[in-house]
Amino acid sequence: MFNDKTLVCKDCGQDFVFTAGEQEFYAEKGFQNEPARCKDCRTSRKNSLKQSKEMYTAICASCGQEAKVPFKPRNERPVYCSSCFSDHR
Incomplete structure (x- = not known):
């Protein structure tokens, strides 16, 4: 039902694969949008947001x-x- 897709990261511009398994996971969770960032950029962004939170x-x-x-x-x-x-x- 799902096929691997090659997407372009909006932060670094590199191609990354949105696997069939990831697409199935997104569908199960009801996510409507495909990921816009590769895994490395998503991780970097999450870490920077955590660091900027005031404790x-x-x-x-x-x-x-x-x-x-x-x-x-x-x-x-x-x-x-x-x-x-x-x-x-």
Whole structure:
């Protein structure tokens, strides 16, 4: 049903293959657009976006340890460190 396609990365301009398996995955997830970037450029972009996020310091409401969170803590809601957060799920 799906065939490999060769696409051009919009960042680096290199050709990359959008495999039949990737196309099937995109279809299962309901994605409508083909990828515009090759795997290396997608990874680079994700990493740069993660680095540019501002992190805030908070005290964990459960264990009292200092935690870094990607949102500005507000007094009306508890903030948990990553290990306590997974325990509260």
